[in-house]
Amino acid sequence: MNIGQASRASGLPAKTIRYYEDIGLVEPARRGNGYRAYSGAHLHNLRFLARARSLGFSIEDCRKLLSLYGDSHRASADVKKMAQAHIASIEEKIAQLEGMKATLAGLVAACHGDDLPDCPILDDLAGEAVGGIHE
C-alpha cells in the first residue's frame, strides 16, 4: 500500500509516517517509481506507534517497545518497568499542573475582573502579593 493508504489505515498523517522512516522506526520498501510500499507488518507497526504515542510514550520509548515487541525472548518485566516509569512521569506532570492550577484558581478568585487596573494576579506575578498567597 502507498503512504496515503497507510496513513488512513493507521490514523497517522503521511508527514508523520515519513518522519518515522527518517528516524528509522518504520522503513518501507520502494516501488520502481520511488513510492513507498507498506506491507501488513509495516502497517501493524505504524498502528503500534500510534497507540504507544497516544499513551504518551516518547519516540525513544516507542523504539524500545517496538524492539521488545519484535523480540520473542523479551521479558514482560522489562515492558512493565517502562510502563511504570512512564506512569510515574505522568504523575509528576499532573502534580505540577495541579499545583499551577490551584495557584491560578486562587488568584483568579481574588481578581475582580472589572475595568479597573487593580489586579491581584499581576500583583502576585510582580511579587507584591497582598492577600498572603505567597508564604
Add this chain to the structure above:
Amino acid sequence: MNIGQASRASGLPAKTIRYYEDIGLVEPARRGNGYRAYSGAHLHNLRFLARARSLGFSIEDCRKLLSLYGDSHRASADVKKMAQAHIASIEEKIAQLEGMKATLAGLVAACHGDDLPDCPILDDLAGEAVGGIHE
C-alpha cells in the same frame, strides 16, 4: 548589576536571561565593555517572568502580562481572562494525562512482569488486546 547577579537574584539561568533579551522581553543597557547592566526594574521584570513561567504561562502570554503590568490603564478583566483561559488549558492537559495514566495502570496491573515474553501491554499496543481493555 551584571548578568550573573541578575541570574542569582531572579533564579533564572544566565542563558535564559540572554534568551529573553534576544526575543525582546527584557533588554538591559550595556556597559562600555559590552557587559549587560541590569537595573532594579529589569530585575523586577525577570522575577515577574520567572513567576509567570513557573505558573505555566507561555512566553507570548508572559509578554502580554508584562505589558499589562506596565499599563496603568489596564483592566483587570483582561488579566483574569488570560488566567482563566490558562487554567482551562491546564485542565485539558491534566485530563489527557489522567486518561493515559488510567489506561497504563490497567495494562500494568494485567502484566505479570516476570521473565516470560507474554505481555498484555505489548498486546494492547499491537492492537491484540485479549482482556477486553479495548472496546
Add this chain to the structure above:
DNA sequence: AATGGGGTTCCAGTTACTGGAAGGTCAAGG
C-alpha cells in the same frame, strides 16, 4: 605573566512533528 572567574557572540541540538515549495507519477476524461 599567568590564572580564575566573570563576561561576550554564535552555532547547533533538543522533541516530534508540521507547513510549504517545487516537481515527478498515474489514471481518467475530452
Add this chain to the structure above:
DNA sequence: CCTTGACCTTCCAGTAACTGGAACCCCATT
C-alpha cells in the same frame, strides 16, 4: 494526445523555550 487532479517525492524551514559548547574578551589577583 493532452490535460486535470489526486497522489507521490524531496528538501528546507519553523515550531517552544531553552541548553550546551566553542572560541574569545575582561578584570582582579598572585
